[in-house]
Amino acid sequence: KAKAEQHGFEAEVARLLHLMVHSVYSEREIFLRELISNASDACDKLRYEALTKPDLTKDDPEFHIEIVADAKAKTLVIRDNGVGMNKDDLKANLGTIARSGTAGFMDRLTGDAKRDVQLIGQFGVGFYSVFMVADKVSVLTCRAGEDAAYLWESDGSGTYSIADGDKAGRGTEITLHMKDDAGEFLERFRLERIVKTYSDHIAVPIRLAVSGADEQEKTASGDEEKDDAPVNQGSALWTRAKADITDDQYTEFYRHVSHAFDEPAFRLHYTAEGMQQYSVLLFIPETRPMDLFDPARKSRVKLYVKRVFITDDTSGMLPGWLRFLRGVVDSQDLPLNISREMLQNNPVLKRMSSAITKKVLGELEKLAAKDAEKFEAIWSTFGAVIKEGLYEDLERREALLKLVRFRTTDGDGWVSLADYVGRMKDKQSAIYYVTGPDEAAVKRSPQLEGFKAKGVEVLLLSDPVDDFWLQMVSDYEGKPFKSITRGASDLSDIADGVAKDDKDKAPEGELTVLATLMKDVLGDAVSDVRASDRLTETAACLVADDSAMDMHLERMLKANNQ
Ligand code: ADP
Ligand code: MG
Numbered sequence: 390k391a392k393a394e395q396h397g398f399e400a401e402v403a404r405l406l407h408l409m410v411h412s413v414y415s416e417r418e419i420f421l422r423e424l425i426s427n428a429s430d431a432c433d434k435l436r437y438e439a440l441t442k443p444d445l446t447k448d449d450p451e452f453h454i455e456i457v458a459d460a461k462a463k464t465l466v467i468r469d470n471g472v473g474m475n476k477d478d479l480k481a482n483l484g485t486i487a488r489s490g491t492a493g494f495m496d497r498l499t500g501d502a503k504r505d506v507q508l509i510g511q512f513g514v515g516f517y518s519v520f521m522v523a524d525k526v527s528v529l530t531c532r533a534g535e536d537a538a539y540l541w542e543s544d545g546s547g548t549y550s551i552a553d554g555d556k557a558g559r560g561t562e563i564t565l566h567m568k569d570d571a572g573e574f575l576e577r578f579r580l581e582r583i584v585k586t587y588s589d590h591i592a593v594p595i596r597l598a599v600s601g602a603d604e605q606e607k608t609a610s611g612d613e614e615k616d617d618a619p620v621n622q623g624s625a626l627w628t629r630a631k632a633d634i635t636d637d638q639y640t641e642f643y644r645h646v647s648h649a650f651d652e653p654a655f656r657l658h659y660t661a662e663g664m665q666q667y668s669v670l671l672f673i674p675e676t677r678p679m680d681l682f683d684p685a686r687k688s689r690v691k692l693y694v695k696r697v698f699i700t701d702d703t704s705g706m707l708p709g710w711l712r713f714l715r716g717v718v719d720s721q722d723l724p725l726n727i728s729r730e731m732l733q734n735n736p737v738l739k740r741m742s743s744a745i746t747k748k749v750l751g752e753l754e755k756l757a758a759k760d761a762e763k764f765e766a767i768w769s770t771f772g773a774v775i776k777e778g779l780y781e782d783l784e785r786r787e788a789l790l791k792l793v794r795f796r797t798t799d800g801d802g803w804v805s806l807a808d809y810v811g812r813m814k815d816k817q818s819a820i821y822y823v824t825g826p827d828e829a830a831v832k833r834s835p836q837l838e839g840f841k842a843k844g845v846e847v848l849l850l851s852d853p854v855d856d857f858w859l860q861m862v863s864d865y866e867g868k869p870f871k872s873i874t875r876g877a878s879d880l881s882d883i884a885d886g887v888a889k890d891d892k893d894k895a896p897e898g899e900l901t902v903l904a905t906l907m908k909d910v911l912g913d914a915v916s917d918v919r920a921s922d923r924l925t926e927t928a929a930c931l932v933a934d935d936s937a938m939d940m941h942l943e944r945m946l947k948a949n950n951q
Pocket of ligand 2: 426515516
């Protein structure tokens with residue numbers, strides 16, 4: 390037998406493992422959720438590959454997950470007949486921190502063990518969580534369609550080994566040599582409870598066999614195990630009736646499909662039965678996914694066809710400005726053998742996508758009306774992304790303008806455009822806004838002074854996207870958007886109810902002389918110097934021409950050398 394190769398873990402992994410090994414996290418049971426989740430993903434991946442290469446699953450067509458506990462040997466085995474891993478896969482997947490969730494976890498580590506341990510619950514740490522309960526882990530695995538099997542082993546210290554393995558058939562078998570204080574995870578009752586709690590929604594049957602201390606030795610033959618009823622329901626969650634699904638089950642499903650560990654802030658579950666048939670189970674996360682502002686703008690909603698997983702790279706299926714959605718869309722109408730490439734321009738998919746987008750928008754609008762607080766929490770987290778739709782999705786612009794919320798000079802809350810227009814001043818014809826790099830900077834804009842003095846509300850915009858959609862969207866219900874840093878905003882027409890104090894007003898002639906003097910001194914740096922109503926405290930401020938670019942946009946473009 391060939392000698393095992395030794396490999397060092399990536400430094401980040403070593404740090405993470407150190408934390409796991411010494412963890413005092415009280416909910417260690419989540420390690421099983423992670424292993425089952427991986428096993429189920431592996432089955433999904435192979436089921437998809439087998440659509441075009443049916444030979445891959447011919448000899449063993451039923452996907453399943455088995456959990457075998459042996460209290461005497463103190464081992465827990467999790468076995469699947471999914472896609473498996475070859476040597477390169479093993480090194481890439483179980484030696485580095487590839488996944489964004491874990492990377493996010495690492496970023497948050499403080500070095501304070503107590504606090505860091507709390508983060509395990511918030512992020513989950515995937516496969517590496519096994520080292521909370523096991524002092525040695527073996528992964529015996531064979532990639533579907535390949536002959537060689539490999540044995541990966543580690544005790545969670547700095548290194549792991551990979552040796553040639555001996556395994557009949559494809560898939561992965563993970564053996565945990567349990568720590569002395571982790572015996573509870575070898576008991577049937579406990580294991581059943583954990584599977585039901587976290588993994589009931591998993592669409593692959595999970596079977597449990599327990600032997601050792603309190604049980605008869607009845608699991609010797611593999612055939613017998615296969616007759617056991619699965620512990621989980623084994624039907625895809627989105628195909629079940631809403632009434633039969635608890636909030637906890639939805640949450641666990643959300644965490645599984647999105648590889649996230651927060652609570653969903655919103656969910657949408659329905660089945661369309663018209664011209665097209667499909668099921669939708671979508672979630673809005675509570676916190677921003679790590680890759681939210683990646684230029685790739687990847688959508689992560691999973692596409693299934695007749696309950697077969699097709700892909701989780703569904704960019705183009707739903708619009709980019711909804712890329713924070715997580716969950717599943719399952720179509721009855723797309724061909725099962727559709728390739729990921731063919732999805733790009735598929736008309737069936739296009740129609741379905743547009744109907745789903747409309748539904749999501751409609752539900753968000755309903756939520757805004759019914760539960761403003763909940764909607765605003767979602768808006769605070771994802772509004773900056775949704776606003777991208779204002780400039781790139783002409784078809785939805787009207788609907789989106791109803792949804793957008795802004796900070797304004799009037800209080801600390803979120804304000805809709807309808808609210809704003811509803812309290813516009815007499816003779817005020819425009820929706821005034823100011824943009825800047827952040828909320829604090831925007832609030833300090835000297836140009837705001839005159840507006841504040843007159844009680845004219847101004848939208849305070851500080852998302853980078855704001856400058857872009859304002860280039861494209863000219864008005865809301867006939868009221869133009871107007872930057873307060875641009876041109877001669879005609880404040881003088883707007884009634885303020887405050888009597889003008891004429892003795893504060895500088896005589897017209899003196900102002901003209903002053904302006905001419907200043908123009909002389911400033912030369913080409915300015916195109917004009919004018920008296921203005923817009924300041925009350927500050928002596929002077931810069932404004933852009935009506936026809937010129939907004940000042941903040943100009944600064945942003947300059948910063949990017951454009
Ligand atoms: P994640 O599941 O979020 O990708 P994990 O740490 O749970 O992160 O797993 C890391 C990777 O290891 C997975 O993405 C997968 O490629 C691989 N992997 C883990 N378990 C299995 C398994 N049972 N079968 C095949 N591949 C697996
Ligand atoms: Mg995982």
